[in-house]
Amino acid sequence: MGHVQSSLYDLLRVLSAAVDPQHVRFDDGSPTAVVPPPDAPVTVRAVTLNRVGRSRRDGPALDLELRVAVECHGPEQLENMERLLLAVELHGQYSVVSSGEFRPEEYSGAVRQGLGFLVRVPVSLPFEEPSDPPAQAAVGASTAGRRIRGRLVDVHNKGISDAYIHAHSSATAAVSDATGHFEVLASADEVQHFAVAVNGAEREVSASTRSLPLVIRWL
Numbered sequence: 001m002g003h004v005q006s007s008l009y010d011l012l013r014v015l016s017a018a019v020d021p022q023h024v025r026f027d028d029g030s031p032t033a034v035v036p037p038p039d040a041p042v043t044v045r046a047v048t049l050n051r052v053g054r055s056r057r058d059g060p061a062l063d064l065e066l067r068v069a070v071e072c073h074g075p076e077q078l079e080n081m082e083r084l085l086l087a088v089e090l091h092g093q094y095s096v097v098s099s100g101e102f103r104p105e106e107y108s109g110a111v112r113q114g115l116g117f118l119v120r121v122p123v124s125l126p127f128e129e130p131s132d133p134p135a136q137a138a139v140g141a142s143t144a145g146r147r148i149r150g151r152l153v154d155v156h157n158k159g160i161s162d163a164y165i166h167a168h169s170s171a172t173a174a175v176s177d178a179t180g181h182f183e184v185l186a187s188a189d190e191v192q193h194f195a196v197a198v199n200g201a202e203r204e205v206s207a208s209t210r211s212l213p214l215v216i217r218w219l
Helices: 003-021 077-090 104-110
Strands: 025-026 042-057 060-072 115-126 145-153 162-169 174-175 181-186 191-198 201-208 214-217
Touching: 003 025, 003 042, 003 077, 003 115, 003 174, 003 201, 042 145, 042 181, 060 077, 060 214, 077 115, 145 162, 162 181, 174 181, 201 214
Parallel strands: 025 042, 145 214
Antiparallel strands: 042 060, 060 115, 145 181, 162 174, 162 191, 191 201
16 A cells, blocks of 8 residues: 555544544545445545655655545534544644635535535655765755755644744755745754744744654744
């Protein structure tokens, strides 16, 4: 089983446990999956799969983000929405895509019959680097050796855009996108120290990179 499919199945298990004994159905787009069976009031669809960066923990890995639509229909859709949103919130590796962080057509094309929401599923895809010896760094060059992917959020867990993020272990910096996501070059140290500037205000923030993508909160 591939890494993306395995990550999707992990999410399906979390969602299924939240609405048990009701069923969660995965719609893979095949003709036989058009009409939801009556015993499956929750439908899950894969929406997008994007590359968001690279990281290095046990080895080089390509960081992917799978976006999944969770749709509730039927007489218990409100109760099921509550259970599912809480289940996603309690599993820190997942996050709900907030309003304003997706295009209207992305939502309407994925949630078709009832209430629903979009979930980010992080996927780490290991790969082998070329065996050629690495080029020797030039004198005075940065000692940074990996890219760190993260997200800058406010007290309401909403992404902060156009913020300046600089890792002290690197000579480079990044600017967060419209959803607060960023990617910076940094050293291999587990704990990284950042200078973060939002609307002219700057703060020093330290964060562990043991679990990526990391989240920096602007409080």
